[in-house]
Amino acid sequence: MIEFINVSKIYPDGHQAVKDISFTVKEGEIFVLIGPSGCGKTTTLKIINRLIEPTSGRILIQEMDINNYNPIVLRRNIGYVIQEIGLFPHLTVGENIGLVPHLKKWTKTDKKKRISDLLKMIGLEPDIFINKYPMQLSGGQKQRIGVARALAADPQIVLMDEPFGALDPITKEQLQDEFLKLQRKLQKTVVFVTHDIMEAIKLGDRLAIMRNGTTVQIDSPVNIINNSADDFVRRFLGEHRFQTDGNTIRMEKTITK
């Protein structure tokens, strides 16, 4: 579905954010990019919807080079949930969710129906929420709407950049569960950036662990825990003790602080 072939990104100041990475994201999976801050995970994500142009290498989406797509059209067909949510404060909840359908010139009735369906899907009563402004909402509600907005035009691919990063632990867990439930139904191809290993293991079908712009290991959570590629990966998993049992993972938080 999404294929990175020897992709590098060097910024004009000489900083090499991404170094010769290659991987393939399969259709319908949640692919998590994870690593410490500055490892290049967000840069990698933004290369997919051409917010950042790579210095070298090729990226294919459905076997076509992304440079062959018009960037505007490409972006309208890829859902995007960003850090700090990025809801527009001057637009209502309905207008925020309906933004991409609006850009794609859907009819008013189609837009309205879609907005109302999406609000129901994320568990918010349309009549109550459609005309509210973002500042009238809680963090969890805003984040749900951020996800709904990304799904509005029913894109096959969804990019998520630390979408649950700013939430309190209880809300975070709740939203992760909802997101997994949703994904089971929708089967989107999701590229998900996080620095939280717990979140990565919980949500990811496959993880790409990144360090200094390269991928250290790409595998399923179970395999990464059982066969860590190197000390860096072990240390990264380290704060938590994971136990695998067939395909299920149990976790015990070690209290070392």
Place this chain on the structure above:
Amino acid sequence: MINFFNFFKDRLSEIALLTLEHIELTAMAVGLAIIIGVPLGILLTRYKKLSAMVLGIASIIQTIPSLALLGFMVPLFGIGTKPAIVALFLYALLPIVRNTFTGVEGVEPTLIEAGIGMGMTNFQLLYMVELPLALPVIMAGIRTSTVINVGITTLCALIGAGGLGQLIFRGISMVNANMILAGAVPAALLALFLDFLLGQMEKLLSQKN
């Protein structure tokens, strides 16, 4: 005091006419400054190298004493409304250009990125995200320009443009306090009223954000 009210009543139609003239001059100049200044401010956010130069020139104009600027206009445009409007326009320009520039520049980068990432064109980004979010700041610039202009318009009577300044200057030369006040009081009230009105609009716009 009673004297003043009687004077005011007797000259009501003249005062009203001059007030209208005053408003007209200010509105023309500010209107022109909005039409030119807002697009110019937007342009500067796209070509940031130009911004220091353009804002520099605008603030030099702003620094020229208003009476001197009006003086410069006379050899260029003669006397009457035309030189007055040009001078007032030049004064109104800086606050509007500068506030448009800072307002658009001040829009949160995450929101810009969200817009681009969702597939907005440059133009859509401008009118759907940047301008609405910058509007309170732009409005503040328009308010500043308007209040400055109401003040400077009183001086425009000196180059034959009319307005409430006419009563003030005539009053000074005739040593007639009532006539001075008949021009000064409405001019002051006009400035205060417009400041209040535009301030309320500004507040309304920023509440939404």
